[in-house]
Structures are given as structure tokens and as C-alpha cells.
Amino acid sequence: MNRTIYCGLVDESYFGQEVCLKGWVQKRRDLGNLIFIDLRDREGIVQLVFSQEFGPEALEVADSLRSEYVIEVKGKVVPRDDDAINSKMKTGKVEVEIHDVKLLNKAKTPPFYIENGINVSDDLRLKYRYLDLRRPEMQKSLITRSKITQAIHRYLDENKFIDIETPYLTKSTPEGARDYLVPSRVYPGHFYALPQSPQLFKQLLMGAGFDRYYQVARCFRDEDLRGDRQPEFTQIDMETSFMTAEEIQDLTEGLLQRVMKETLGVEMTLPLPRMIWNEAMDRYGSDKPDIRFGMELTDMADAVKNVDFKVFKTILEKGGQVKAITVPNGAEKYSRKDIESKQEYIKRFGAMGLAWLKVTENGFSGPIAKFFKNDVENIKKAANASVGDLILFVADKRKVVADALGYLRTSIANELDMVDKTKFAFLWVVDWPLFEYSEDFHRYIAAHHPFTMPNEEDIDLLSTDPHKAHAQSYDIVLNGYELGGGSIRIHQREIQEKMFKALGFTKEKAEDQFGFFLDALDYGFPPHGGLAIGLDRFAMLLSGKDNIREVIAFPKNSKASEPLTDAPSTVAQKQLDELHLDTTEE
């Protein structure tokens, strides 16, 4: 018999009706000659009642049912007595009197409860992922993810975007992240690479005249994992021809607005705020600031430059920064010990120490307060601090100051519950530096990627002072996460060649790696630009999770392995032979 309806959707409109339900036994409550069973499917849970009067045989079967058994039942939907209504359940006003039950499959006792908020290791959850995914919150997260992609497909289709697939087996490029390599059987010693993103292909599609392209594209990067990073992840990849950066941003805002509306019912006001990269770094110490709370960084150089405190003086003389954040009412909340543990933490960003002052009725307190006796008002004013506040100073190179104070700002805001968790704070960060210096390679590398268009007025800097150049690039930030990013691309060979040169490529190397692309630019390539949104992070944030594993059906663990299938694994010698591969022991 066909299923009449999902368990979670049985309501008053079914009163008196005969229904057939199929699902998993959530819980059996056996009162002897009366048995209640909660039956679960993807839409929720409904209570089944078994007793002699509804079906003696069904009652007998119900006696043998256990958690996670799969059953099919037939019965009548009835209202519950007033005193039996369960207001905690969506289906709490109804129950189904069962006269017929069929056992479809038995189940072992699962290693953890199939319910929300379980407290077990991720390792165990991943090993039994098919059970983990039965849990309502996991179903909800993956359904939210599906709603997001569906809303995106609709919006981009309505806006004349064409969905085009690009290859997964492609050419390795040394720039950027480490590639996942796939050995070629046909060409000994040759390898494909899995794409880090479809970047060049989508640009070529612009060259081909498709004008608006998009793809829900899997990307692969062989780098170490984090809570918001998996070796394979999904991007909403877009590219358009003939549009300015602002036009692309507007179009993207429309997309985000649509997604927020259709998945969470949240209305979003446009346009979104835009902040230049420099300002984000200065005010928040981050290129992806969480603007749901204040506690911004303040420059303390002027206020402390005449103070006889050697640490600050030396740093300022060497051209470094002295900046601070002021923790509202932080003097009481943070003990000396708490602050010392923060100091310990920020050492990993290269900070030498963490100076602090507590603002009291009569000046400052704290180990270094004595140095600032004569500058209390100045410093309070510069830090915008009042009695009861805690001022945290970091003095160092710009990057260290930004990293350390940026971290302190967000960690303290979370500890003091200053973050409005119901908010979705989107923000564009624009005008990024084109290059950054790599300590590893001892040269400049592309901050975004080598195809990013410099600002028009900075093009000449490519040959003279590349590090001063800024880019026509933009990141979309949500609640302190980099949600996506894009740029206007270079569409003229001459500029692209200058770019490669600035990156330290020889002509031969540029030709070898990207010759096919340079050639393409010769054949009437349109101006173009685009953007990619990290779908996993987006789904994570809209599901209120703090790890993208929660919105990926079968993710890798933090060591890049998959406990369920036990990948990666060794392979047969024959396979290696076919691929002309030899392996060495560690």
C-alpha cells in the first residue's frame, strides 16, 4: 500500500481518516496491553497507539519492535483527549490507532541516539554517518542546503545565467593551493589535477560569448583542514561579461536577498555596506570583519608617543603600531589570570605581549599603570574608555597588531555575549591589495589570483611598484566569515603578461603554464568578471552551525580521511603498475 503522508505532517485535517505510514521506530513506550510508538520519518514524529481494541495482532507485533526498526502501519488518525495532548510536539494533538503493522526491517541498537543535541565524538558520528544523518537537525541542515541551491538556480536562471559544467580532470598549476593529482594511465608520468576552482574555464566561457555563466562546482585543495575548510568543497561559481564590479555586486546582492528570503524568510535591505580593505584592517583587524558588534580597534600612537614606556616607544620608533580595544565593563570580568591566558594565545600570531589597563575611579590599575599616570585623560579619550572598562594594547608590526587584536575582539565579544546571534551581517570588502609578499617564496604572490584586474590607475604600478597596486576585487563577508569573493579579470594579453612578470614568471614559464589562456585573450576577449560563493559556509551560517561538516553529507575528518569508507586507502599493485606509479615508505 502507498504511503498516505509523512509522519511529521499528520494533523487535524486527517481526523477520522485511514492512513498508511512508513518510518523508523523512535521510541516504544510499553504499558502492557497498551503500547505507544513514536514513528519517525524525514518530516517528523507521530504517535502510534496499539491495543487489543484496534488490532490484537498489531499489538503483538508492537511488543517486539525496537528502536530504529523500519515499519509500515495502517490505522486511523484520531484526536487525543485533552489531557493527553503533548504541546511539545508538532503532531501532539493527534495520534494514529493502528490495526495493521508490517515489519520491513530490524535494526541493531544504534551506537548513539537518533536525536538532536547528541554528545558523542565526531569520529563516531562520521563512522556511522548514515545514522547521524537520520537525526532531525542533520536532515534540517541538508534540506536548508538544498533550498539554498534551488533558490540560486532559480535566481540565476531568471537572470539569464547559463549553467555549464567544467572538467574535473584538468591541468595542474603551481600557483595557489596544493593540487590533488590524478595519474594518467595513458601518458606515463603525466598527471591531471583536480580543479582548485573553475577559474580559467569560466573565463574562457566568457571568451566564448556565453556572457553569463554559473555552476554549482566542486573544488579541490590539498591543504590542511579547519572547521570551515574541507579538501573538497562547493562553490556557486559565476562569471559575467561587460559588467562593472558594482554591477556584479548588485546582482550578487539580489541573489543573497533571494536566498535569505526563500530559506529563512529573512528580509534583507539592500544595498549592503561596502568597506575598503584598508579600513577593515584598521578598524577590525580583519579582512572579513564581524560587524554585529563594535569594540573596534583604535590607534593609540598619538596618545602614548610621549609616555615613558619603553615597549611602546621602541615599536613606534621602528615604524610599528600601537593599537587597542576597549572592553566595556571588562575590568571586573577579566582577571589578571584571564588576560595572561589571552596573552599566551596571541603569541601564536607573533605578538610579544599584551599590555592592559583597567580604568578606575582614580586613574588606571594594572602592572603598567604607573607609566601612564600623567596621561589618563588622553588615553581614555583615544580609547573611548570609561570607568570599569578594560583597555587591551598590542604594539607590533601592522599584521601582528591586526591579527592579535582582531582575534581578541571576536573572542571577547563571544565570551561576553556581545554578538547578536540572530543577525545576518553582510558586508562587501573591496579594493584589496593586488599582491602580498610571501616569506616562503621570497617574492610577491597574487593576493587573489593572477587574473585579477588592477585598478585602472594602478596598471602602471605593475612594472614599477607592484606591491602598491590595488585590485578590482571584492569579498562578500557574513558574520566574520569570508562567504565569497571575486573580481574584474584581466582581458587584455598585454596586462596579463605584465601581471605574470610582476609575479616573477619568466616568459617561458608563463607560456608553458598559461600559454593557452594568453592565446585566447588574442581573439577578441570581452571585459569580464565574476564571483564565487562558498556554498558550504553559506549553508553552515544559515543553519546556525559552526563547522561545515554539519552541512556536508559525507565530509572528511580533520585529518582529511573519511572514517565511514576509510578513504584514502592503499590500492592493488596492479593498479599502481597500470598507472606507472611506484610508492616509497615514509
Next chain:
RNA sequence: GGUCCUAUGGUGUAGGGGUUUAUCACGCCUGCCUGUCACGCAGGAGAUCGCCGGUUCAAAUCCGGCUAGGACCGCCA
């Protein structure tokens, strides 16, 4: 590549050299129970304390190594 943390019945935990026959809760099994929904009641089973080695009269407990997992730095154009 580096730093830090964790490992005890199915699950989550207590115990930090000998009062241990290893604590508690949930789960599981058996029986009883017609209005439960954290059902209740009575009883029961279930652990070579991650692995290897060392210290010691004695190690779940202390030390070292290994393995597995987690967080972070580097890395992630």
C-alpha cells in the same frame, strides 16, 4: 612542518599509586503494567581502563613511545 588537548561497558562520564569486586546516568535484555510521551516498577547482562614499554612490592592512576581523534599556528592564489 609545529604547539596544545583528549582516550575508562554501546554512549556520556567518576575515579589521579593499594579501601575497586572500577562510579553514576542513559541505553540494552527479562518480567509486570490500558493513557504514555525523559512512562513507571522489579530484576539482569555488559569494561582484559586505546596499544607497547618503563618505574614500583603494587599502575586505569606516574613516566616514555606509538596509534587514533580534536583545537590552533603555518598552509588555504
